[in-house]
Amino acid sequence: MMTTTTTITQALKMHFGFDNFRSKIQEDVVKAVVKGDKDVFVCMPTGAGKSLCYQLPAVLAPGIALVISPLIALIQDQVDHLKSLNIPACSINSKLPAGERRLIFADLGSSSPKLKLLYITPEMVASPSFKPCLTDLCTRGLLSYLVVDEAHCVSQWGHDFRPDYLKLGKLRARMPGVPCLALTATAPKNVQEDIVLSLTLRTPLSFITPVFRSNLHYDVIFREMLPNPFVHLHAFIQQSLALDSGSKGQGCGIVYCRTRDSCESVAHQLTKLGVSAKPYHAGLKTGDRTESQNEWMQGKVLVIVATISFGMGVDKANVRFVAHWNLAKSLASYYQESGRAGRDGLPSSCRIYYSAKDKEQLNFLIRKEISRKQGKRGSLKETDKATITDFDAMVAYCVQEACRHTTISKFFGNKTPNCAGACDFCRNPKLVRAQLEKGSSLSTKTKAQSSQPSGPFGFLPGFYEGGKKGYGFERFDEGEEDAEGGEDDGSTRKKEFSNLYKKQMTMRKGMTVRREGFVPPDDDCQLRDASSQKIPRLTVKTRMHCLSLLKEALYGHQRADDTFNDTVSLAVNTELDLFEKSKSSNLYKAAILKKVSDIKKTGPGERGDDGKAGSSDSTEYSSSSSFTEKQQGFTSASEIHSMKRKRFGAGNILQYFAKKDTPEKSQQEEEVVPDNTSISPNTVEDDHELDRPLFIGDEMEISSGEERKEEVILISDNDEEETHPIDTLEVTWFQYIPAEDIATPAGQKETQEEDKPILIEEVTGEVTSQKASSPPAKSCDSSERGQKETQEEEEPALTEEHCGPSEKRVTFNPNVQERPLIPANVPVTLKEAADIVVRYLNPFYSKGKFATKELFKSFARFLSHLLTEGSSKGKDQVKAEAQTLIKKFFIKVQHCKSEADWTHLRKLHDGKRK
Numbered sequence: 001m002m003t004t005t006t007t008i009t010q011a012l013k014m015h016f017g018f019d020n021f022r023s024k025i026q027e028d029v030v031k032a033v034v035k036g037d038k039d040v041f042v043c044m045p046t047g048a049g050k051s052l053c054y055q056l057p058a059v060l061a062p063g064i065a066l067v068i069s070p071l072i073a074l075i076q077d078q079v080d081h082l083k084s085l086n087i088p089a090c091s092i093n094s095k096l097p098a099g100e101r102r103l104i105f106a107d108l109g110s111s112s113p114k115l116k117l118l119y120i121t122p123e124m125v126a127s128p129s130f131k132p133c134l135t136d137l138c139t140r141g142l143l144s145y146l147v148v149d150e151a152h153c154v155s156q157w158g159h160d161f162r163p164d165y166l167k168l169g170k171l172r173a174r175m176p177g178v179p180c181l182a183l184t185a186t187a188p189k190n191v192q193e194d195i196v197l198s199l200t201l202r203t204p205l206s207f208i209t210p211v212f213r214s215n216l217h218y219d220v221i222f223r224e225m226l227p228n229p230f231v232h233l234h235a236f237i238q239q240s241l242a243l244d245s246g247s248k249g250q251g252c253g254i255v256y257c258r259t260r261d262s263c264e265s266v267a268h269q270l271t272k273l274g275v276s277a278k279p280y281h282a283g284l285k286t287g288d289r290t291e292s293q294n295e296w297m298q299g300k301v302l303v304i305v306a307t308i309s310f311g312m313g314v315d316k317a318n319v320r321f322v323a324h325w326n327l328a329k330s331l332a333s334y335y336q337e338s339g340r341a342g343r344d345g346l347p348s349s350c351r352i353y354y355s356a357k358d359k360e361q362l363n364f365l366i367r368k369e370i371s372r373k374q375g376k377r378g379s380l381k382e383t384d385k386a387t388i389t390d391f392d393a394m395v396a397y398c399v400q401e402a403c404r405h406t407t408i409s410k411f412f413g414n415k416t417p418n419c420a421g422a423c424d425f426c427r428n429p430k431l432v433r434a435q436l437e438k439g440s441s442l443s444t445k446t447k448a449q450s451s452q453p454s455g456p457f458g459f460l461p462g463f464y465e466g467g468k469k470g471y472g473f474e475r476f477d478e479g480e481e482d483a484e485g486g487e488d489d490g491s492t493r494k495k496e497f498s499n500l501y502k503k504q505m506t507m508r509k510g511m512t513v514r515r516e517g518f519v520p521p522d523d524d525c526q527l528r529d530a531s532s533q534k535i536p537r538l539t540v541k542t543r544m545h546c547l548s549l550l551k552e553a554l555y556g557h558q559r560a561d562d563t564f565n566d567t568v569s570l571a572v573n574t575e576l577d578l579f580e581k582s583k584s585s586n587l588y589k590a591a592i593l594k595k596v597s598d599i600k601k602t603g604p605g606e607r608g609d610d611g612k613a614g615s616s617d618s619t620e621y622s623s624s625s626s627f628t629e630k631q632q633g634f635t636s637a638s639e640i641h642s643m644k645r646k647r648f649g650a651g652n653i654l655q656y657f658a659k660k661d662t663p664e665k666s667q668q669e670e671e672v673v674p675d676n677t678s679i680s681p682n683t684v685e686d687d688h689e690l691d692r693p694l695f696i697g698d699e700m701e702i703s704s705g706e707e708r709k710e711e712v713i714l715i716s717d718n719d720e721e722e723t724h725p726i727d728t729l730e731v732t733w734f735q736y737i738p739a740e741d742i743a744t745p746a747g748q749k750e751t752q753e754e755d756k757p758i759l760i761e762e763v764t765g766e767v768t769s770q771k772a773s774s775p776p777a778k779s780c781d782s783s784e785r786g787q788k789e790t791q792e793e794e795e796p797a798l799t800e801e802h803c804g805p806s807e808k809r810v811t812f813n814p815n816v817q818e819r820p821l822i823p824a825n826v827p828v829t830l831k832e833a834a835d836i837v838v839r840y841l842n843p844f845y846s847k848g849k850f851a852t853k854e855l856f857k858s859f860a861r862f863l864s865h866l867l868t869e870g871s872s873k874g875k876d877q878v879k880a881e882a883q884t885l886i887k888k889f890f891i892k893v894q895h896c897k898s899e900a901d902w903t904h905l906r907k908l909h910d911g912k913r914k
């Protein structure tokens with residue numbers, strides 16, 4: 001085959017429209033393949049132009065190149081591309097209409113077929129319908145090349161091993177004179193060796209590009225430590241796409257998620273935050289999926305949030321970032337997936353949002369799958385070991401203190417690259433270390449709690465009966481014939497796994513699986529040990545709600561050097577501490593309320609009576625650290641005003657935690673500025689007061705006189721459909737006895753009322769019963785308290801009961817409350833105004849409505865001053881005005897970019913005053 005360099009270059013131009021080769025290595029490969037005297041092995045990174053390495057030689061050679069490729073979608077892309085270049089190419093697959101299939105077979109059977117490239121999956125190659133055709137082509141010497149794309153699939157050590165690829169060795173044997181070309185983007189050293197062996201490549205010429213790509217910046221963020229991971233992701237996207245630089249932004253990005261649900265929710269959250277994002281996963285209708293992909297390709301949608309089924313063969317040059325919301329299943333996969341960024345050579349970012357919980361879950365599923373296979377064949381295969389080793393490499397990458405590029409390069413058998421600050425570790429090792437330290441302290445407790453599973457390979461195979469294959473990485477078509485059906489199967493499969501996982505986790509903790517209806521925490525749940533069902537009938541939602549109460553309380557008592565994240569961590573640990581100590585749902589709730597109350601009673605910078613917010617190990621989380629991006633958190637009013645927080649007498653905070661506040665709202669700050677009715681009245685004289693949404697921090701200055709010393713806290717279970725009546729419960733123990741001291745007597749039945757709301761009042765003034773007809777309780781003897789809890793949940797409604805010198809049994813009915821508890825119209829201080837403003841503004845900040853945090857602070861400062869200028873206003877008025885101004889401001893200003901944006905507000909405000 002005499003083909004000169006000139007001919008090759010001309011063909012490159014004529015058929016593909018390229019003036020030059022993309023790289024020296026690409027040119028060398030093409031020349032070697034064209035020469036055709038040896039087999040060729042190519043390992044080049046994603047986007048390096050591997051396809052051309054066989055497509056150009058195929059065009060130049062007489063005959064047909066048989067291309068084995070693992071995925072029909074990928075094949076389709078290639079075939080379409082070649083057809084658009086007028087290169088005769090086609091594919092034979094199970095989805096091909098009968099008419100087209102006939103035409104192809106007719107061409108292949110002709111004396112001089114027109115086809116230059118025939119794409120086929122490994123399954124189809126071995127199928128009875130294709131075998132005779134192949135034999136015929138071989139016998140007539142019509143095959144120019146055997147091309148094995150994604151050749152790593154042949155290796156049991158490969159991250160995408162496909163048994164059908166193993167059959168390619170036999171295929172190869174059937175066409176001895178045909179040169180073979182094996183290509184892959186991701187082959188660690190052992191996989192490279194496997195490929196050569198399995199395909200029986202004869203002293204192949206190897207072309208291996210180092211994996212290092214200096215334009216890619218790699219980093220890892222610990223997702224569980226973020227106050228709001230979506231906001232963080234949003235900021236990352238804005239930065240990567242230069243959306244906040246004033247320019248329109250350039251390029252696009254991919255967020256990879258492991259599950260379909262995550263794809264949906266991440267895409268939804270991003271869209272809410274103002275970035276156009278669409279999900280892409282196998283659960284979508286083909287039309288929707290194609291639409292998502294097309295819109296992304298055309299730049300109409302900036303971010304595609306996809307499972308790994310997206311991306312193979314997707315060729316887009318200006319992908320500025322690839323974020324992994326979940327771990328990839330191996331470091332090789334991660335390298336390949338993240339490598340879709342920066343194909344144009346421009347700087348791009350690759351980030352993993354690492355989560356220990358995610359890791360635990362994947363680890364479980366991977367090992368479970370192995371255990372299932374083991375059960376069937378009774379031995380552990382190399383593939384299984386490889387799967388685990390590869391996953392471990394992925395995890396190690398995330399939790400190491402080393403250059404990310406170096407880790408990747410070493411994994412692929414390359415030399416150490418010159419990272420030069422292209423990863424978070426090389427850029428700032430201290431930050432990476434701080435994150436790791438914080439991360440390990442967060443997970444220590446969880447680890448200690450979960451004992452190691454037993455059985456071969458750490459599992460009890462018998463326990464997993466009925467599980468099917470897969471753990472969220474079904475990248476390839478599951479065999480030709482049932483490729484469609486495979487998708488539905490996938491979702492059932494995942495459900496099964498999810499249930500099994502939950503059950504197993506519960507069992508590991510030594511509990512019986514007794515709560516079938518237990519709604520598990522979602523991926524982003526901030527709670528620690530969130531899946532625990534230790535406390536009967538206590539829901540994740542309730543725990544989330546309690547956590548938000550703690551956060552709010554602590555938030556108002558941050559120390560000067562605390563970051564928002566420190567406060568969140570402290571809240572999370574405090575919640576866990578109380579959760580672990582509590583034996584029933586009500587005890588838990590009461591313990592939370594007591595803690596909230598204690599925190600509230602303390603001065604600024606203190607966190608409760610013990611200074612540690614109740615958590616024995618919480619001190620380790622309270623140290624200031626800036627490893628996470630501080631700007632992602634909310635801003636405390638204290639950052640705006642250095643004024644000292646005004647102190648009121650202990651217990652003079654009035655808070656209502658009422659039914660309408662859903663945990664989601666308080667948790668995610670989704671509440672936009674509420675309408676007037678929801679925030680104006682501060683007093684319980686208002687009939688609707690308890691129906692209004694929760695505003696933690698709705699503090700009221702009241703006289704510190706004894707008769708005004710009141711605290712009313714209601715926690716309701718927000719996950720129940722119906723509104724609870726303001727129920728009455730005996731909870732006097734709450735005030736003075738730590739929850740842990742009140743052991744529920746052994747064997748005592750849990751009442752059906754566990755999830756009812758608790759009303760706790762600390763009242764020295766008059767109280768009124770909601771159910772005046774109910775009999776009074778007999779006694780408040782501490783020995784009976786545990787029992788009382790149960791009894792009185794069943795027969796509540798007490799009017800007033802003296803249980804001791806300072807304790808009263810109380811009930812509360814907002815409808816008959818006679819006296820206002822709050823003095824009318826106490827003038828609001830600047831600090832209080834700032835609190836109000838910051839609270840109302842935070843949701844907007846979270847949604848990225850401010851270009852910078854400074855701008856947000858500046859606006860809050862401006863607004864606080866504006867609202868407190870001139871005549872002294874009461875809190876209600878300030879709240880109402882703040883709301884109105886903020887509402888109006890954001891009607892006019894979609895995205896606040898400078899101080900000039902709010903100059904009109906003064907006029908608006910002053911005008912209204914007149």
Ligand SMILES: Nc1ncnc2c1ncn2[C@@H]1O[C@H](COP(=O)(O)OP(=O)(O)OP(=O)(O)O)[C@@H](O)[C@H]1O
Binds near residue numbers: 022050312
């Ligand atoms: N010589 C060349 N000049 C310019 N562009 C080229 C050249 N060769 C290939 N390309 C372009 O580079 C891009 C990436 O090529 P290709 O899809 O073949 O990469 P790949 O290595 O196969 O990636 P993957 O691992 O995802 O399959 C394509 O847009 C292709 O058209």
Ligand SMILES: [Zn+2]
Binds near residue numbers: 404405419424427
């Ligand atoms: Zn580095």
